[in-house]
Amino acid sequence: KRIKHVRIIWHRLCCLFELIISKSVHKNPARPKFLRYLREIVFVIQSQSNTFHVRQAERRREDLLKQARGFTEKQPVVLLLHSLSENEGDWSILPLLPYLSHSFGKNSSWIVFLEEETNVKLIALIKVLAKVDKNKEWFLGKPLFDEESTIIHHYAFAENPSIFKYPDFAASWALSIPLVVALYIWDNGKGPHLTAVPELCTVPEDSPQASHCATTVSKKPPLCGDPVNKEDIFVAVKTCKKFHSERVPVIKKTWEKDALFLEYYSDHADPSIPTINLGVPNTERGHCGKTFAILQRFLSSAVPDTKWLLIVDDDTLISIPRLQVLLSCYDSSEPVSLGERYGYGLSQGGYSYITGGGGMVFSRKAVVRLLKSGCKCYSNDAPDDMVLGMCLNALGLPVTHSPLFHQARPEDYARDFLAHQVPISFHKHWNIDPIAVFNKWLKDDFTASQDELKSAKTEL
Secondary structure, three states: OHHHHHHHHHHHHHHHHHHHHHHHHHHOOOHHHHHHHHHOEEEEEOOOOOHHHHHHHHHHHHHHHHHHHOOOOOOOEEEEHHHOOOOHHHHHOHHHHHHHHHHHOOOOOEEEEEOOOEEEOHHHHHHHHHOOOOOOOOEEEOEEOOOOOOHHHOOOOOOOHHHOOEEOHHHOEEEEHHHHHHOOOOHHHOOOOOEEOOOEOOOOOOOHHHHHOOEEEOOOOOOOOOOOOHHHEEEEEEOOHHHOOOOHHHHHHOOHHHOOEEEEEEOOOOOOOOEEEOOOOOOOOOEHHHHHHHHHHHOOOOOOOOOEEEEEEOOEEEOHHHHHHHHOOOOOOOOOEEEOEEEEOHHHOOEEEEOHHHOEEEEHHHHHHHHHOOOOOOOOOOEHHHHHHHHHHHHOOOOEEOOOOOOOOHHHOOHHHHHOOOOOEEEOOOOOOHHHHHHHHOOOOOOOOHHHHHHHOOOO
């Protein structure tokens, strides 16, 4: 009798549960359709192999899956880009398209790309994609464009650069599967142009403008602990005699005071600055010989034993306090190479490199690995950043990208691209007032007093 009684209660509970489910579906008839759309989306987080970035990407993936678990037990596909293959060029996306086409071309409708810091409102994003015919070729995103021709995009569309729209990766962007299967996007202007989606945003999540947004981005840099101490960073400035009176004074008036350990390296020893002659003649381009002499000096007893090396040009504008905050996210015991990442021949097995003008940051471990490998310049005027990129690639060491470093001037970037950043560096004095640019973009309100700076400054 007791068993029969339990069965009756269990049957009634099951009936009640089915009733609740049926009413839920009746109240929300769009739910099955929503689930179908969710199953047709493949998310690709544009992750990097550095341990900090892997953690950030995994948090983003878990957030997406947590949102999805609120609707279905079957989880959507969320991929971490850095783990998809051994191809160094995957971060540039185009080499990745054949893999995405082969793996997801039959059972999916959309590939949605997002960065580690892109916040996604899953329901809102699905509603956006549901408005579009998935059977057509679509390239969706938040459009950016250059206001004038710039080296950033190799002076493409020089006569009218605004006609070329490209997506702001931080807002997320999407390709329909028919376009992925076609394996092209631009196709000399014949392919589908980027379609603006106003719901893909880069405003902060708590902003009043975010109410309609499916994606948002925090402007604040990640907080990973206390900023790295000034004592842990050695700064090397590459200069030459002809720029001693033109460029070096700009550094002294702007960011030199924030660096505890700093040396200027030139082809001429000038005690008034002071500069150090490394015995490498100046070259009009490349500066590879000078850079490798700096790497060797960094590991010698001639300079303080620091965890990090920052190499900049004499026309680089940089915020040392912001760099200290950023470096708190990285482990100096790892071979870290950090800056604005460029690529060369990535679709043909090329390599990535840190573009030198925005500043190149290396952990001591990375410098040790580079020099122990026998890596060297093929000439003094070889492009130092590219040679270093080739060496890192040969060693299997990752180049870690930060969009906060900039190879060019603020006006060379789309305004919306910079609007959601707290930049760390810019490069070049051409046609600008570099001190005004530093004060506008890189100077912080919490600068230390002159007395504090004088007591902290160490002359080398």
